[in-house]
Amino acid sequence: MRGHLPEGLGNKPVALLTSRDLRSWRDALVSHLAPASVNRTCAAFKAALNLVADHDEAIGNRRAWETGLGSIPDAEEARNVILTDDVVRRVIAEAYRQGEPFGLLVDVAAVTGARVSQLARTEVQDAQLDRDDPRLMIPSSRKGRSSKKPMRRPVPLPTSLASRLRAVVAGRAGTTPLLVKQTGAPWKKSDHSRLFGRAARGAGQNPSEVTIYALRHSSIVRQLLAGVPVRIVAANHDTSVTMLERTYSRHIGDHSDALARAGLLDTAPEQPPGNKVVPLRP
Secondary structure (H helix, E strand, O other), X not given: OHHHOOHHHHOOOHHHOOHHHHHXXXXXXXXXXXXXXXXXXXXXXXXXXXXHHHOOOOOOOHHHHHHHOOOOOOOOOOOOOOOOHHHHHHHHHHHHHOOHHHHHHHHHHHHHOOOHHHHHOOEHHHEEOOOOOOEEEEEOOOXXXXXXXXXXXXEEOOHHHHHHHHHHHOOOOOOOEOOEOOOOOEOOOOOOHHHXXXXXXXXXXXXXXXXXXXXXXXXHXXXXXXXXXXXXXXXXXXXXXXXXXXXXXXXXXXXXXXXXXXXXXXXXXXXXOOOOOOOOOO
16 A cells, blocks of 8 residues: 555645545556555555544544545456366366475365465364364464454365375374475465466466466355355355355356256146047057
């Protein structure tokens, strides 16, 4: 946000800001930022202004930024890449060809739909692999308000992936990272980008379009189309029902249409039973 804030506006007392000042600044951003990026930048600015106003009773002009920094309508254009299960399997296979540690990261990401930042914070003790129904306790993301209570949610695992993980966790302390790089260091932001690009290319995909986030989108849609209730899909992927409905509405619509069709009333009159006696030919 600071990188886009001109000095004149940045040095102005919050109590003196007007909706015209803020709207002019917002509209100027459109010349070099996508509308969705403008909305995210304005949201950060509004959060900062609200924080200041919360601690200073003399600031009574909240309406200035509520109006001046209003969101640009229809700015969010979903560009989620959904991969078929066969393509996901090919991507995972290509990831394992680059080494077991990276293959495991991609494998777990594809199965759970979790963000890499969440998987990087998953510990050995979070892998509950000795159950009849193995699962992974995935930590919540750090998105949203800082007061968000950190927690872990159970996400089911197939027995094949549980077996791979069981071999990895053997003899390791419970508080160590579950998924680590070849060097033993935990995965950090963007560590996987170049490796995943190679895996996507090896699977016949365009790495500029298919990123590791496509595994998350594909996991969400896979569960929706399999009939998993939307609320459970949202919980498994650490997001909200509102966000799912906003981002994956077409797929939810396809799923709900199939469910509703089973309960349709056929208004055509019942046909009377006809003569079903068929004469035998000589």
